[in-house]
Amino acid sequence: MPLVSMRQLLDEAAKGGYGVGAFNVNDMEQIQAIMGAAKETNSPVIIQASRGARQFAQDRYLFHLILAAAELNPDIPIAMHQDHGNSFETCKSAIELGYTSVMMDGSLKEDGKTPSTFEENVEVTRKVVEYAHERGVTVEGEIGVLGGVEDGHGAGGTGLEHITDPDQAVEFAERTGVDALAIAIGTSHGAYKFTKKPDGSVLKMDVLIAIHKRLPQTHLVMHGSSSVPKDLQDVVNKYGGKLKETWGVPVEEIQLGIRNGVRKINVDTDNRLAMTGAIRKVLWETPEKFDPRDYMKPAREAMQKVVALRMTQFGQAGHAGDYKPMLITEIAKGYADGSLDTRPSMAAAR
Numbered sequence: 001m002p003l004v005s006m007r008q009l010l011d012e013a014a015k016g017g018y019g020v021g022a023f024n025v026n027d028m029e030q031i032q033a034i035m036g037a038a039k040e041t042n043s044p045v046i047i048q049a050s051r052g053a054r055q056f057a058q059d060r061y062l063f064h065l066i067l068a069a070a071e072l073n074p075d076i077p078i079a080m081h082q083d084h085g086n087s088f089e090t091c092k093s094a095i096e097l098g099y100t101s102v103m104m105d106g107s108l109k110e111d112g113k114t115p116s117t118f119e120e121n122v123e124v125t126r127k128v129v130e131y132a133h134e135r136g137v138t139v140e141g142e143i144g145v146l147g148g149v150e151d152g153h154g155a156g157g158t159g160l161e162h163i164t165d166p167d168q169a170v171e172f173a174e175r176t177g178v179d180a181l182a183i184a185i186g187t188s189h190g191a192y193k194f195t196k197k198p199d200g201s202v203l204k205m206d207v208l209i210a211i212h213k214r215l216p217q218t219h220l221v222m223h224g225s226s227s228v229p230k231d232l233q234d235v236v237n238k239y240g241g242k243l244k245e246t247w248g249v250p251v252e253e254i255q256l257g258i259r260n261g262v263r264k265i266n267v268d269t270d271n272r273l274a275m276t277g278a279i280r281k282v283l284w285e286t287p288e289k290f291d292p293r294d295y296m297k298p299a300r301e302a303m304q305k306v307v308a309l310r311m312t313q314f315g316q317a318g319h320a321g322d323y324k325p326m327l328i329t330e331i332a333k334g335y336a337d338g339s340l341d342t343r344p345s346m347a348a349a350r
């Protein structure tokens with residue numbers, strides 16, 4: 001099966017009332033872990049690569065690994081997504097490579113750190129939408145700013161500093177025509193999200209619900225959605241790691257989001273913890289070992305376990321065969337004739 005449009009995956013998820021995990025990859029083992037979990041649970045998948053990942057693995061290596069995943073798993077719809085694109089050029093290069101979806105994170109300036117103005121965000125995102133939609137490629141935008149820093153990317157802070165304003169979200173959707181919209185409701189990237197278990201009043205679910213009510217046709221995206229489970233932290237620390245006590249996003253909060261328009265859920269940190277814990281365990285318990293396969297195999301298995309669990313919790317499990325994937329060229333026609341237009345004014349006119 002060729003790579004499919006993320007828009008189709010998310011439209012189907014909306015019809016089915018479930019969410020789709022978007023898992024970050026940097027190497028072959030992570031791709032294999034995701035595909036293993038997708039096969040095990042019969043799930044459609046979104047595989048995503050950050051700018052850092054594209055640089056680390058080198059574009060063509062990474063892209064060809066994804067193509068291998070598609071070749072070996074013809075029954076599983078796979079969307080390949082650029083995570084946190086920082087400029088038009090980054091998104092264009094992903095599209096030229098063959099990614100079927102891009103995120104233009106215009107909430108930050110091109111340096112990936114400084115919050116941008118609303119007008120700057122609208123301008124760059126609209127430009128990406130025009131370019132991408134002509135080619136049948138999906139676009140995710142972001143309004144509001146997440147907390148935390150990953151690999152030098154991110155505004156820092158707690159995640160509660162730039163919560164999305166629902167009025168701005170509506171104006172942004174109208175002026176850009178994005179397919180999916182990442183909103184800031186108090187989450188942040190990385191392991192250190194909360195210093196105590198968030199009790200339901202910490203994440204701004206009321207903001208999410210208000211945005212979904214006003215933008216029912218725009219798929220909402222939750223970034224920074226790792227749950228940072230204690231058992232994964234414990235494995236890392238048991239075998240020589242030094243993680244400080246921390247809490248992530250409870251799965252029940254994500255599920256509440258899914259009942260209110262969240263269709264894409266970004267998870268990276270949980271998989272990083274799972275792999276690192278498994279590698280530490282092998283090296284700690286059997287320091288005489290030096291064959292990378294001795295620790296990469298358990299690392300891959302540990303990640304597959306986390307991904308399969310999330311696929312089940314998000315509800316995508318069992319849905320891989322629900323629909324016939326459309327060619328990207330057919331999707332491009334839908335954008336051209338207006339049938340895939342998500343702008344509130346166009347949706348109201350239909």
Ligand code: G3H
Pocket residue numbers: 024050051052053083084150151153189190268269
């Ligand atoms: O958004 C952040 C993702 O976890 C990717 O992180 O930029 O370190 O690859 P990265």
Ligand code: 13P
Pocket residue numbers: 024083084188189190191222223224225226227266267268269270
């Ligand atoms: P986590 O750091 O919570 O896994 O978030 C990942 C993410 O949002 C990638 O874009």
Ligand code: ZN
Pocket residue numbers: 084189223224266
């Ligand atoms: Zn993110």
